Amino acid sequence: MPTTTFHSLRTSTRPPRNRAITLLAVGHACVDVYQGAVAALVPFFVAERAYTYATASGIVLAASLLSSVAQPLFGALTDRKPLPWLLPVSTLVGGLGIALSGLGGSYALTLLFVAVSGIGVAAYHPESARIARVASRGGHTAMSWFSLGGNLGFAFSPALVALVVGFGGLTMSPLLLLPALAGSVLCLPVLRIVQRGQEATSAAAHPTQTLTSAADDRRSFLRLTLGVICRSVAFTGLSTFISFHMAQSTGWGPTAGTAALVVLYLGGAVGTVLGGRLAERRDRVTVVRRSYLLTVLAVAGVVLVPGPLGYLFVALASAGLYVPFSLQVTLAQDYLPHRVGTAGGITLGLTVSVGGIAAPAIGLLADATSLRTALIPLIAMPALSWLAFRGLPEPAAAIGPPSEEADSP
Template sequence: MLTNTSQNQRAITLLAVGHACVDVYQGAVAALVPFFVAERAYTYAAASGIVLAASLLSSVAQPLFGAVTDRRPLPWLLPVSTIVGGLGIALSGLGDSYALTLLFVAVSGIGVAAYHPESARIARVASRGGHTAMSWFSLGGNLGFAFSPALVALVVGFGGLTMSPLLLLPALAGSVLCLPALRLVRREQDAAPGAKHSAQALTSAVDDRRSFLRLTLGVICRSVVFIGLSTFISFHMAQSTGWGPTAGTAALVVLYLGGAVGTVLGGRLAERWDRVTVVSRSYLLTVVAVAGVVLVPGPTGYLFVALASAGLYVPFSLQVTLAQDYLPNRVGTAGGITLGLTVSVGGIAAPGIGLLADATSLRTALIPLIAMPALSWLAFRGLPEPAAAIGPARTTPVELPSEKVE
């Protein structure tokens, strides 16, 4: 028989793998852009419009889904939203209509938006608010990001955009993995002392909205630089090295894999120092790293891509737990804004970068990204380290429909 600790670990592992299956589709949007350019002759601005379509609805919808799940837990959203996210990307390569392509990637963005607030809330329950466990959950999403360029290259690179329906397979796997994870979390919570009184305990906590707002501003700046690099790093490194499209795909993989390392490192560092300090110093390092990516030519750029990725991802899971501790009465909203907004709202700036690149050069268009981590550092500077509102007695119970998961 599994102990509560073993159940928690297994639940976090399943949730992390499911998170990877969902975030494949966030990474897939940027990975598909070069193929849209090659097969459909899109300009930089048109290609970045696809990123905007996936990001705009997602960034708006995620706080709404978070607010809904704060009022009533909806665990069934995990398998359903996973399928929706995968279906949009799977259909995006079919036909030549730009409008339909925008529609399909927007549908995928809505699916991703529905997934993150509820999954972050459930992961918080399973991890009992632990920084390391939450970093493993976040790592799953980052690995999905990291492997999405390879998956897209394998499927679309060999068969063209008409093979995109095969990209639905991770969504099918992720939706199945959600069910045992939800069952394990429910069992652990039912067995936890005081679980029935957790909602009443939660309402006694006080929300720190001012700190949460500052954190959100920092998250938005982080998102702009990350999505900007995700969208254009493949083109930039291909030009910088002169090695062609292969160099661009390699840069995208480095960007995402470096994020996986940064996420785990962030959880470890937070066990030694407070989260605000770790996040602030990471953004200072990222300023130098992004400058190197944009301004240093040749293969050395890959080193700066890796450093920028790690610097951007060390704060990733820490921002989620900070946000949830700033808004202990609205953990769904906090998770929806931080876990989802970090990889969506930056897409709103992508068309502006594309237009500037079309008018000048890609390197010139990327220079403003250097300032974004500095703005994030300013937003986090001086933020208080909240008292952690962690544990079964401080988390909203997971309401699971027994007929679906038992």
């Protein structure tokens, strides 16, 4: 990756950098609405089309499989050449797929539309992570605000789906395109800010800060990726089936399931901000490792503790799984300082995508036994993530220390 300077961004574009982080966070929310919408739509597909657990989880797989493969490819592409225009275009594609998914009369069409949405989401994340990294100057808290936007999109999606589809049925799904329209418009000022920053950087006569010349640490990146995969299986398994599980556990019906999804996603929002704050006090690897260890107990509580108390464990498990979220992105980028787009594509993509591959297996086991039995293997996932992070080094930041105004939007 070519050496890039940031002196002019520091001295002449401080307000735009704050504005860029804010707009990126909101745009991230508008995109990740569609990742959360897939799981939120599953109960409606089951109710209106009589899908089994396994069939319904195949929809999650369709959104996840192409996305998990495509995100590293888009990341490698943006490493070769920045493509900021991908932000508004991919936002629209992600929304369009979900908007059409409720209109597909056949299972094949539903899978196709959900897959299209997954490709749009895949195109968005690597480039947005690259831009957020530059705007935040590698600051952990600023990156956590960017990640928080995505988490809030996840959190809002069950309520949005319930509002639109719950009252009007799947035929109302085209209304779900509205966040994508808003997000694509919000991306446009970011593109102008990025362009001005690049022009100012090119004009800098005496740069004072550069990207690190350290070599890529592929071994550490591979171990981190394995930890991200296990985390992904745990979170995607919970997000796909928690609504069914809590409805059964509490006996309160579909409303209890929707509430569980909201708690799951809001807990993730809290965990993301907490992770950024903790990383300012302790090294990232330690924060991630301890978070995963505590999450083992929280996931066990979700699966094994019956009744309303399960909501507390849902919140704790979600927060524990999301404390590492933004930290894993910056760690990956620092392990691969010359392939920042690839690092962001793999970590952000795998975090929300590869777990979908395990969802059909969980659904099949639930059909054959019980849903609670099928969720028990999820308890082991954060433990495996903890093992993957044991002994990982804390890399030097690839970008110089952030200024204070980059720490929050």
